[in-house]
Amino acid sequence: MDGIADMGGTPGWGPVPSPKPDEPVFAEPWQGRAFALALLSSSVAGANMDAFRHSLERLDRAAYLEDGYFGRWLNGGELLLTESAILAPGAIDARARNLRGEGVQEPPFPEPARPDYRPTAEGPLRSVDAVPAFAVGDRVHARSFSVPGHTRLPTYIRGHAGVVELIQPAHVFADTNAHFQGENPEHVYSVRFDSRELWGVDAERFSVTVEMYESYLETTS
Structure with missing residues (x-):
């Protein structure tokens, strides 16, 4: 949201x-x-x-x-x-x-109704059998979507192009984990965005690096 x-x-x-x-x-x-x-x-x-x-x-x-x-x-x-x-x-x-x-x-005091939640392991890092869909140096787009619940995809990044700088360890998928709908771990990427890509040609020139789940990204055309 x-x-x-x-x-x-x-x-x-x-x-x-x-x-x-x-x-x-x-x-x-x-x-x-x-x-x-x-x-x-x-x-x-x-x-x-x-x-x-x-x-x-x-x-x-x-x-x-x-x-x-x-x-x-x-x-x-x-x-x-x-x-x-x-x-x-x-x-x-x-x-x-x-x-x-x-x-x-x-x-x-009401009758407690705690969620039936048990993590599968300590911490948020997990193993994923599938190979990463993107490689370092790939130019990617952040998907543009809005969800009613939790997401770690910032609004100002959506729809913009960046470059994969690093492949991070797989991580519990926050969008589902926040609602106790499963850990659904995904590969995570550090993606670098140019400030002028995000805020226009008049923006001060610098880079913004965002850690993004694989399902947040798509290949640029």
Whole structure:
């Protein structure tokens, strides 16, 4: 789906700030706790990393942008816990209000409905028997399509031509794994795109390299 998370290449966000050499991983203590809670929420909900990414891209604008990077991780974790019925809708807001002394009724715990998901191996890398469809140096096109669910194919890449720079190890296919529809591993390619191919002849000249599943690509004519 083309959600709020698909921001790459869209105008109006200003320059990307460069990290400082001594910048801490977590600028404030709550951010480290939020990071841990988001990972724990995904595990408790019976999800995987692709399902967690899909939860982030389904957040509304306020939950994704206004609460900051680690705030959106908390919001994504809450969405997973609610969808798997570990938490009732509104439970976190009610608990927060009670911690402020408001004395509101908290919803009862629902009956959990965690997905029946078990990975076939540790991590996302898998073996694929078929040989890669593309070779280093091949000129390829990113397919142009929109899907209702999760995808790792950025909008700004779709329909544009690039060159295969590297064949990566095969990887669990995120588009199906996010919905617990099977791992369906595919070959992955590092594809280099010219900035002017993506944004026109007036764009600053540089290259963008994107890791892409095999089914995202087709041979150029």
